Amino acid sequence: MDIKEKLKVDVSDVSGEVPYSLEDYKPMLNEFKIDLMEPLLSKIRNPHPLYSRGVVIGQRDFGQIIDAMNGGKPFSVLTGANPSGRLHFGNKLFLDQALWFQKQGADVFIPVSNEETYVFKKAQSIEQSTRTALSMVIPNIIAMGFDPKKTHIFISTQTPKIYELAMLLSTKVTVSTINAIFGFNASTPPGQVFYGVVQMAHILLPQLKEFGGPKPVVVPIGIDQDPYMRLARDVAERAHMVKPSSTYHKFMHGLRGGKMSGSMPESCVYMDDDEEAARMKLGKAKTGGAGTVDEQRKNGGNPDVCNVFEYYNFHVAKDNEHAKQVWQECRSGKRTCGDCKAECVELLQAWLKEHNENVEKARNKMDKFLNLE
Amino acid sequence: MDIKEKLKVDVSDVSGEVPYSLEDYKPMLNEFKIDLMEPLLSKIRNPHPLYSRGVVIGQRDFGQIIDAMNGGKPFSVLTGANPSGRLHFGNKLFLDQALWFQKQGADVFIPVSNEETYVFKKAQSIEQSTRTALSMVIPNIIAMGFDPKKTHIFISTQTPKIYELAMLLSTKVTVSTINAIFGFNASTPPGQVFYGVVQMAHILLPQLKEFGGPKPVVVPIGIDQDPYMRLARDVAERAHMVKPSSTYHKFMHGLRGGKMSGSMPESCVYMDDDEEAARMKLGKAKTGGAGTVDEQRKNGGNPDVCNVFEYYNFHVAKDNEHAKQVWQECRSGKRTCGDCKAECVELLQAWLKEHNENVEKARNKMDKFLNLE
Numbered sequence: 001m002d003i004k005e006k007l008k009v010d011v012s013d014v015s016g017e018v019p020y021s022l023e024d025y026k027p028m029l030n031e032f033k034i035d036l037m038e039p040l041l042s043k044i045r046n047p048h049p050l051y052s053r054g055v056v057i058g059q060r061d062f063g064q065i066i067d068a069m070n071g072g073k074p075f076s077v078l079t080g081a082n083p084s085g086r087l088h089f090g091n092k093l094f095l096d097q098a099l100w101f102q103k104q105g106a107d108v109f110i111p112v113s114n115e116e117t118y119v120f121k122k123a124q125s126i127e128q129s130t131r132t133a134l135s136m137v138i139p140n141i142i143a144m145g146f147d148p149k150k151t152h153i154f155i156s157t158q159t160p161k162i163y164e165l166a167m168l169l170s171t172k173v174t175v176s177t178i179n180a181i182f183g184f185n186a187s188t189p190p191g192q193v194f195y196g197v198v199q200m201a202h203i204l205l206p207q208l209k210e211f212g213g214p215k216p217v218v219v220p221i222g223i224d225q226d227p228y229m230r231l232a233r234d235v236a237e238r239a240h241m242v243k244p245s246s247t248y249h250k251f252m253h254g255l256r257g258g259k260m261s262g263s264m265p266e267s268c269v270y271m272d273d274d275e276e277a278a279r280m281k282l283g284k285a286k287t288g289g290a291g292t293v294d295e296q297r298k299n300g301g302n303p304d305v306c307n308v309f310e311y312y313n314f315h316v317a318k319d320n321e322h323a324k325q326v327w328q329e330c331r332s333g334k335r336t337c338g339d340c341k342a343e344c345v346e347l348l349q350a351w352l353k354e355h356n357e358n359v360e361k362a363r364n365k366m367d368k369f370l371n372l373e
Numbered sequence: 374m375d376i377k378e379k380l381k382v383d384v385s386d387v388s389g390e391v392p393y394s395l396e397d398y399k400p401m402l403n404e405f406k407i408d409l410m411e412p413l414l415s416k417i418r419n420p421h422p423l424y425s426r427g428v429v430i431g432q433r434d435f436g437q438i439i440d441a442m443n444g445g446k447p448f449s450v451l452t453g454a455n456p457s458g459r460l461h462f463g464n465k466l467f468l469d470q471a472l473w474f475q476k477q478g479a480d481v482f483i484p485v486s487n488e489e490t491y492v493f494k495k496a497q498s499i500e501q502s503t504r505t506a507l508s509m510v511i512p513n514i515i516a517m518g519f520d521p522k523k524t525h526i527f528i529s530t531q532t533p534k535i536y537e538l539a540m541l542l543s544t545k546v547t548v549s550t551i552n553a554i555f556g557f558n559a560s561t562p563p564g565q566v567f568y569g570v571v572q573m574a575h576i577l578l579p580q581l582k583e584f585g586g587p588k589p590v591v592v593p594i595g596i597d598q599d600p601y602m603r604l605a606r607d608v609a610e611r612a613h614m615v616k617p618s619s620t621y622h623k624f625m626h627g628l629r630g631g632k633m634s635g636s637m638p639e640s641c642v643y644m645d646d647d648e649e650a651a652r653m654k655l656g657k658a659k660t661g662g663a664g665t666v667d668e669q670r671k672n673g674g675n676p677d678v679c680n681v682f683e684y685y686n687f688h689v690a691k692d693n694e695h696a697k698q699v700w701q702e703c704r705s706g707k708r709t710c711g712d713c714k715a716e717c718v719e720l721l722q723a724w725l726k727e728h729n730e731n732v733e734k735a736r737n738k739m740d741k742f743l744n745l746e
Contacts, residue, residue, distance in 0.1 A: 115540045
């Protein structure tokens with residue numbers, strides 16, 4: 001069974017077994033012709049922990065972004081948000097990277113795709129998604145600490161220039177190309193086909209004249225969303241824009257195994273969870289620990305397949321040294337799952353407390369971030 | 374050769390021989406299952422001259438509009454404008470009808486499709502179409518005398534609710550339905566397919582909650598645009614809206630024969646032509662006159678195939694009596710083409726003079742009409 005079957009990669013759904021190790025990701029990266037990040041790591045100044053801790057594993061054309069960062073040239077970072085519900089720590093990974101790129105000089109573009117859930121699943125109306133965007137998603141994004149002067153948050157259907165750019169770009173592709181890439185057919189609603197082009201518009205938006213024209217843009221994106229990148233790069237070339245770069249990081253696991261999902265509260269910590277929720281969720285998390293405490297003291301645990309260690313390594317470790325220490329203490333048997341969870345919960349709670357305060361403050365700052373024309 | 378071959382009816386192009394008589398239109402109306410207007414005429418109070426002079430010949434579901442007009446119930450009229458260039462007297466026919474419906478109680482909706490020309494022909498950019506809309510098309514529309522309180526002019530790409538409604542409606546149809554109706558295939562750009570849905574959104578816009586919810590809407594539309602109406606009626610039903618009604622009028626002929634076209638200045642009088650242009654264009658117009666003046670005095674001319682009489686009958690006759698008089702004087706040989714053109718030019722020039730003054734005044738009133746959110 002190949003990796004694609006193990007982790008069914010589809011543009012609208014990811015299910016199945018989620019890998020932990022880079023080795024297990026490699027067949028998937030190869031299949032999508034995604035290059036490894038590792039050979040470029042030494043060129044990145046002040047790398048974000050997600051780079052130095054082996055979470056960001058893949059890239060396409062990331063050299064031009066390193067050149068822009070190191071050369072102080074204009075570039076942008078783009079990461080979308082689907083306001084189908086609350087943001088979780090899997091979503092936070094994208095925002096962490098966007099924030100880091102902003103600190104390296106990038107303008108940040110965040111299209112909020114309030115039509116996506118309706119068009120693909122009819123699970124909620126566009127109005128409901130818009131309300132969710134305004135009441136939860138956007139305040140949580142702003143609370144991460146983005147600079148309003150260098151951040152553009154767009155509500156997709158309320159941003160005429162997105163539809164306009166999509167119409168422009170739609171002349172660069174055919175329906176059959178979209179169908180082939182996304183597995184659509186003649187009975188697909190035209191909105192789904194056109195949404196493929198709208199996503200192109202999201203990705204190429206930073207290169208419009210009003211934002212300074214063609215420039216390198218990096219898109220941290222899920223491996224399962226890669227078809228959009230491949231299409232965007234083709235279309236960019238035809239539209240005389242710079243082909244966008246992309247980075248790919250490991251998926252987070254659901255706390256109890258499988259994939260993390262925003263629609264399964266027990267599988268994830270939400271960015272606006274309260275401290276008690278975090279304690280309960282981590283308490284029940286699947287770990288890489290041995291069967292008994294005695295066994296673990298003797299043989300050690302396996303942090304490489306531990307969903308709690310992911311929270312340290314991807315999110316709350318104080319620094320790289322701390323992440324390494326947690327890993328080593330687990331491996332050597334010095335650290336038990338109970339103690340380890342308790343420390344993780346404490347760090348998580350501190351983050352959540354501060355973040356939730358920032359979310360409340362962010363509610364008054366929304367106008368500064370929203371490009372509503 | 375059937376009428377469809379004679380007048381190639383296609384959603385994006387009409388060419389070939391244009392009929393003059395209702396009899397010659399009937400096969401086309403039948404083919405599209407468009408009903409005749411004639412049986413309903415007696416129920417219309419204060420009919421517009423285009424009704425009483427036999428120019429509006431077809432309708433679909435117009436009974437509900439007559440009921441709304443006669444019963445003082447809410448209804449709307451919708452007519453689109455494509456800002457690919459200057460408006461001509463063929464376009465004026467739609468505006469005349471919309472204005473009359475407004476006087477019968479309708480709210481008027483005018484979507485200005487600034488993406489259409491780009492998406493279908495790449496003949497001009499969306500920006501260029503937008504400029505044309507703002508500098509020429511919309512001032513000319515306003516100058517017709519619409520009531521700003523009951524008129525909504527939308528620039529399509531700048532109106533988020535159109536894209537949003539299109540996304541909603543796109544879940545009610547499939548790409549293959551759109552392809553079948555418009556003759557698209559797999560190599561069609563997705564923007565063209567989606568534009569089919571955008572047109573649905575234009576047509577169903579008056580039935581949104583913010584405009585008072587579901588209600589009868591009448592769309593005066595070209596016979597060649599009928600596929601949009603049939604699709605809109607199907608979609609309306611699935612979206613729990615009222616199926617829109619439509620009316621169909623005779624095409625105007627090009628002044629020198631064939632079809633009138635905005636891209637052939639000699640074929641049409643533009644709504645903002647100056648008086649001298651009108652004189653020159655009418656002077657060279659193809660008429661139904663006999664070979665010589667003597668012959669015409671003796672046998673009479675044929676106003677039923679005269680492109681100058683169309684200007685009287687469709688536009689500038691002072692009243693129905695005057696239109697009838699012109700027809701009879703031509704038919705009897707009392708009126709020669711030279712005299713007839715001179716009178717027509719005089720009436721046209723008076724209209725153009727007043728209209729052009731109104732266009733200048735309209736430039737300061739645009740904000741009252743534009744629904745820019």
